[in-house]
Every structure is written in C-alpha cells, then in structure tokens.
Amino acid sequence: MTFDREATNLSAGKRTEEPLMRRVFLDHQSTTPVLPEVFDAMKRYFLEAFGSPSSLHQLGLHSREALARARAQVASLINAESPDDILFTSGGTESANLAVKGTAYANQRRGNHIVLSEIEHPAVISSVEFLEKHGFTSTRVKVDAEGLVNPQEVRNAITDRTILVCVHHVNHDLGTIEPIPEIAGIAAEKGIPLFADAVASGGWQPIDVRAMGVKLLSLSPHRCYGPKGVGVLYRDRRARLTSLIHGGVQEGGLRAGTENVPAIVGAGVAAEIALREMRQRISHTTRLQKRLWEGLQGNVPCVKLNGPEPGPRRISTNLNISVEFIEGEALALLLDAQGIAVASGPSCLNKSLKVSPVLIAIGLDHSLAQGNVILSPGNDNSQEEIDYVIETFGEVVTRLLMLNEEVVINALKHVKYPGYSRDIVSFGLVKQVAAGNGAVSVLVQLTGGNSQIAQQIKTDCENALKPLADVQRVFVEVKLPVGQPAAAGANAWANQNKVPGINRVVAVASGKGGVGKSTVSVNLACALKHLGAQVGLLDCDIYGPSIPLMMGINQKPTISSDEKLVPPANHGVKLMSMGFLLEGDQPVIWRGPMIMKTIQQFVMQVDWGQLDYLLVDLPPGTGDAQLSLCQTVPLTGGVIVTTPQEAALGVVRKGIAMFQKVNVPILGLVENMSYFTAPNGERIEIFGHGGGQSEAQRQNIHFLGEIPIYTEIRVGGDRGVPVVVSDPGAPCGQAFIRLAQALREGLE
Secondary structure, three states: OOOOOOOEEEOOOEEEEOOOOOEEEEOOOOOOOHHHHHHHHHHHHHHHHOOOOOOOOOOHHHHHOOOOOOOOHHHHHHHOHHHEEEEEEHHHHHHHHHHHHHHHHOOOOOEEEEEEOOOOOHHHHHHHHHHHHHOEEEEEEOOOOOOOOOHHHHHHHOOOOOEEEEEEOOOOOOOOOOHHHHHHHHHHHOOOEEEEOOOOOOOOOOOOHEEEEEEOOEEEEEHHHOOOOOEEEEEEOOOOOOOOOOOOOOOHHHHHHHOOOHHHHHHHHHHHHHHHHHHHHHHHHHHHHHHHHHHHHOOOOEEOOOOOOOOOOEEEOOOOEEEOOOOOOHHHHHHHHHEEEOOEEEEEEHOOOOOOHHHHOOOOOOHHHOOOEEEEEOOOOOOHHHHHHHHHHHHHHHHOOOOOOHHHHHHHHOEEEOOOOEEOHHHOOOOEEEOOOOOOEEEEEOOOOOHHHHHHHHHHHHHHHHHOOOEEEEEEEEEEOOOOOOOOOOOOOOOOOOHHHHOEEEEEEOOOOOHHHHHHHHHHHHHHHHHOOOOOEEEEEOOOOOHHHHHHHOOOOOOOOOOOOOEEEOEEEEEEEEHHHHHOOOOOOOOOHHHHHHHHHHOOOOOOEEEEEEEEEOOOOOOOOHHHHHHHHHOEEEEEEEOHHHHHHHHHHHHHHHHOOOOOOEEEEEEEEEEEOOOOEEEEEEOOOOOHHHHHHHHOOOOOEEEEEEEEHHHHHHHHHOOHHHOOOOOOOHHHHHHHHHHHHHHH
C-alpha cells in the first residue's frame, strides 16, 4: 500500500497539511487498513442506528439485526454450524483468555492439565501461566526447526487430567501452518477440546472449523481489513466454557457488556469480503511473497529465512528473515526512513528489546534471532512496491554493514570459544578493535588455553571478518597469558578426563548468601529427576551444609569394595555433602588446601554411577574459595541465583565475572523469591519487579525463570521432602520444573 494522501499535524493548536512520503506497508500480520466498504458499513451505526442491542425500541432492533447479520457473516467465513457459535469480544487477546481460562474453570472438576505448543501467542502462554498460579499444570510441546508441532508429541503429552489442548493454526512469528486436523483428532479421541488461535490466518487462509475438528478458535478482524476493538471466539456448542467478565447476559452469558455494534458490523463485512476474495488474496500474496524472497536472496548479503520455505507449509503473508551481523530494530528503523514499514519481531514484542522466544525455540542463534524482521505482504501491495522494497532493502543492509568497530564486534559474537557455547565477546576476551580503509585489526587476550586454542580462535575470527563489506585486510592477534604453560587448558580440568559416568556437571552459585541458593539446588535436582534424568547433588557449601536436612538424608556414605564412597540417596537423587563429615553444629575451620582436596575426593572418589547431571551447590560469595572450587570441579557450566532487588543484583555481576574469569560458561540466571501470590490472587512483588530478568538481558545471558515465594517451599525443606517431590503439580512445584526444563533445553 502506497500512501499519497496528506497528513494532518497539530502544532500549537493549528492544523497544518503536509504530504506524506511514499510509504509501502509490509506489516499486515500486525494490522491492516480498514477497507472503505467496511468503514462505510460502520458509519451508519455510529451516526444513525446507534441504539443498544438490549433496547426494545426500533434503534435497538436495528442493532440486534446488525449483530445477527455479522454473526452469520463470520460463521460463513469459518463454516461454523450456526451463527450462535460466534462470540464477539474486544480483540484476539480477550478471545484467547476466554478460551483458555474459561475452559479451565468450566472443567476443573474433571482435570487441571493443559497441553500447548511452546511457541503459542503470548495471550495463550500468559493465560496458562496465570492458571498455573492457581493450581493448574501444563505441558509445553516442542517444535521442530520450522516451528512445526508434531501431533505425536501432543498425544504423548496428554494425560488423564488434560482438559484442553492449545495449538495455533498459523504461528504469528514464522507463518508456519500447523497440522490442526490431525491434532484435533488426537484430542477428540480423549474427549478434549482443541483451541486454535487463528488470529494470524483468519481472512488469509481457508478455515473450516467442522472439517478441522476444532472446538474453539479465535479471530482478529483488524488483521484482515476490519476494525480494531473487536475480536471473535468460535465456540462449538458442546465445548464447556465459563465467563470471565460478569454483569449482563450478552454473548450468550459468556461476555457481559454492551456490544460494540459498529466494530462488530465492520468485522462481519470484512469477513464477508475475505470469503469472497479468499482465492484472489492467496494467489496475489503468494506471488508477492515468492518475488520478495527471491529478490532479497539475490540482492541482500547474509540474508537467512526463518521458518518454512514459501509454499504449502507457510502462510503467504509472512516472510521472517534475519540478516547476519545486523540487529532487526536498526534495520526496521532505516527501512522506515525510506518509507517501508516492516516489523522487527512479533507485534506483541515490538516495544521491548526482547528476542523472540519463537526463534529461540526453533534453535536459531541468539544473534540471528535478534536480527530478524518480518515482512508481511497484503492484498493492497503491488509488484512495483515489492521491487522497490527489494532494491531499498539491499541498499540499507549494505549501509549497515559498512566497516566500523560495531560491525566488527557483532561479527566476532559469532566466534565461539572452543569447546563452549559462548562467544569470545561475551567472555570479555576481545580487548582491541580497529577498523577503517578496508583493514580490520583485532586483539584477543586469553585468560587460559594453549597454542592450539589460540590458533583456532584466530582462524575463526578471520573467517568471521573476511565476508564483511569493504574488508580487504584482516589482522588478528591472539595472546596467551604471560608464563602460561603451552599445554595448559582453558581451566584446571581442560586436559583432564571427565568424571566417569557423569554427563554434565553444573554449578549453582550466588554472589551473596540469603537468596535461597541451596533451596533452588535441591528442588532443581528433584525437578530434573522428575523429568526422567539421573541426578546427583554435591553440597560444597562449606559454611552451612544444609542440603542433607532439606533432602531428608540422615545416613552417612558407605564404602564400596573398591574403596570408593557410596553416596546416600533420597527422592531418587544421590547426595554428597560436607555435612556428612561434621558432627552436629561443629564449625568448619579447614584451610583452603584441605577443602580443595575434600572436594576433589567428593567428585573423583565417589561412586556416582551413571548420572545425566551432577549439580554442585557452591558456597555463597565470589572469593578465592569459590574460584578455586570452579577450577577444582570439571564444570559444564554455571547457574546463578539472585533475588529481584538491586542489592542482590550488584553481587550477581561479581558472580558472572567469577565464572568468566575461569572460563566457565554461564547457563543462565534464576530469580528466586520473585513474588508472593496473595489469597485473592494478587501478585505482590516484595523485593521489586523483574530485576533478575533485566540483568540477564543486560548481561546477554539466558533467564531461566522466576521462583515465587511459597510457604510450601520452606516447609518442604524443613521436612526433608522438597515441594517438587511432595506436590509437583502445585504452582511452586511447576516453577521448579519449568526451571529444570529451561536448563535442560539450554544444555541440549
């Protein structure tokens, strides 16, 4: 769509008319303009037939007839059995909330479990997370590299307590078309309704709710040339649903409040036009999508497609792409300056710098996920506009890739430290960068390693920098520490064999005491066991070894025939602790060498058996003892526990620096004591809001999740039965299970 109309600006109370620049709108998955035919139909119900549908007079009758007509129009678009199956809401978000929460509350005597894909719209995910705080549980089904849900995974996730399955018709981010009929059939076998969010596909993709087998489906008219402020929820009359808004009996008693008649009329007309033009819309946007992608491939360097190739598995109004070394927000802003409107990620995330969780879920590298834009052609775009976008896109990308220090740093973020998942920039190893006149010079200072590692980093840096625009010469110097032995590894265990039988060793640390680190360690270990892993727990908290109490273990280790310690176990988790070596309240007054030797024995001279994970609960703090322990134990990575307030976050940064100093990858940050849920459901944030998540984003590390304050967590620790064991379905138990899932996914 090219806008040539005049814009109205208000300045100092005066109207001034200024012509708008040429503008190409390629953001149709965020919203669309209202069609003139739709707008004309709406005007009458603003100015003439403005009566309330509940009124008995003629104006009320006109409004009731308009509502009935709109229901019939929307029902025809999706082939609903009856217009009465159509409910009008304020938008797609309310429709999703009503479908998820309304179904949960209406069926809570039957069960409390919800199955959903891990890449659902935030309205669905947030609704499920709300329910989890009130006794419901969920299972999130993984997707493949194209964002496709495997129906068999849905089948495997269903339990005898499942009351709802949620899978979107088309993913809002990737445009992936999901196998809804097959998934709905699996749910129907168990008598479970399927809710399909069709906000991204309504009006652009044929939808037949009866053939698909869905029981609930949401639409958003403003995504297909209708008005904002109105949404649609299709509800099969056999699907049990309870209202969330109370007052009147509008919308069959499921959505109280006077109906927004003008917007509903517009939604009906937009649905009627969409049904009439469906084939033409698909044909037109398919041609534009194909031309756009082929043109970008030939004209834009370093461009990558996210999700399926254009074709039968992808809706024709979506092209999600990333450009290496470029942030999506910068690209979108420069395109906007040239009159091209695109989305720098899903519309629900545009107001934050948050990376799309959908792109992370399909396995996209963090830097590529941050560099994505979504181009969404519509029926009002022309081939001429697409050609203009292709040409301008290439020019903008070339300008962004022009040689400078920021471009060089972004390129070096793709260079991983050998053997680790983190890059050399996040490790703080890049000390000097110079760029100009076709030349790039980089100095990398290692804190450990050997000549082989240094050479590998040098080669990888050169390979990352040579493709940059305008680069003619690359100079990379990688320095080893002064006096570092040539054969030394990246840490004290780099050239040592791993502990036999142990797959991964994960440290749990905190910058200070009092943040609940040991509580997190215990419940995380039990949560990993709950997910089917073989788990051991090593309590290295020499100052206060409380984990035996929290795990309910009173017996001491035994000695095997080969003179190894056999760790006691409870709740399926094996445990070694400093507490086993102490009597009662005896203080620890050991010197450093004795502590280090004991820890080494705990790791190497204990018969751990076969473990998927060995969690190491470190002492609080970031001093020499903690550093030495990090170098003593062969760590896969570290997890940092904090609380939301700034006082705790200040020392979190020291903890991050500690891990970086010994080249231990940081697997993520956990925010403990995030909030308290009052009896009335109100979320009370005692220590402030979101400090841990904000710090994780600032440090460019994974945020693994929030752990709320619950009395049950403390009681479980005191009784020796962690809450994940005593009540895994409780909201607090689910919080730890989600943490374990996030950790497991980050290590896979």
